[in-house]
Amino acid sequence: MSWFSRLIGGAKARREVVLLPEQRQALEAWHSLPATDLHCSHNRGRYVVVDVESSGLNMKKDRLISIGAVALNDGQMDFNDAFQIVLRQNQVSTHANILIHGIGGSAQSEGVDPVEALLAFLGYIGKAPLVAYHAFFDQSMIDKAMSEYLGMELEQIWIDLAWILPDFFHFRMDGRVALDDWLQHFEIENILRHNAVSDAYATAKLLQIAIARGTYKGADSPASFIKIEKARRWMHESR
Numbered sequence: 001m002s003w004f005s006r007l008i009g010g011a012k013a014r015r016e017v018v019l020l021p022e023q024r025q026a027l028e029a030w031h032s033l034p035a036t037d038l039h040c041s042h043n044r045g046r047y048v049v050v051d052v053e054s055s056g057l058n059m060k061k062d063r064l065i066s067i068g069a070v071a072l073n074d075g076q077m078d079f080n081d082a083f084q085i086v087l088r089q090n091q092v093s094t095h096a097n098i099l100i101h102g103i104g105g106s107a108q109s110e111g112v113d114p115v116e117a118l119l120a121f122l123g124y125i126g127k128a129p130l131v132a133y134h135a136f137f138d139q140s141m142i143d144k145a146m147s148e149y150l151g152m153e154l155e156q157i158w159i160d161l162a163w164i165l166p167d168f169f170h171f172r173m174d175g176r177v178a179l180d181d182w183l184q185h186f187e188i189e190n191i192l193r194h195n196a197v198s199d200a201y202a203t204a205k206l207l208q209i210a211i212a213r214g215t216y217k218g219a220d221s222p223a224s225f226i227k228i229e230k231a232r233r234w235m236h237e238s239r
Helices: 003-008 021-031 095-101 105-109 114-125 135-150 161-168 179-185 196-216 222-237
Strands: 046-054 064-073 076-086 130-132 158-160
Touching (some): 021 114, 064 135, 076 114, 135 158, 161 196, 161 222, 179 196, 196 222
Parallel strands (some): 130 158
């Protein structure tokens, strides 16, 4: 049983999902995509940087509202290669929550059908490694939605920049630093904070900085970043 199944109470918590034939076909097409070579150089592959907005911070009770993503292809960011979608909500989030992410009640009620939204997200990311800052929350909310609407766990490789950056820079040496602190440190402007795609753009710039420093130090692939993250987590948990 995966960590996510344990989080939501085991496989019994997953309801049966009935998809339309074309939706099932799209899902099967995604499953059939070849796995990414994690030992391929940063500058010869694709990363997708992800950020989400939700109805709150409770991973068991709150709902995924929007997903923003930006791709790095061969180390370069193309502002046209981005993804943003709002999932249709049966129940609009609270006014206080809307003030944080700016997605109003009408936008939530008129969003994209969740099944179609998640299939579009899968089509965008392919099998590329996913990158986020404090990735556990983003991963948990997406996995929860995938389980509810598509009847699957994503089981994609995630890389958390919060644990990678301290290995290359002596600004702060643990993974608990806020995203805004790193953005300020590198003078990266985030045009619209708490907007999923804007946060993804800012995080993608941090990823480019990590790639440049990592390549210089010999950490030149997704596999090397995964190794660094595991080592730093182990050191933190061993204290």
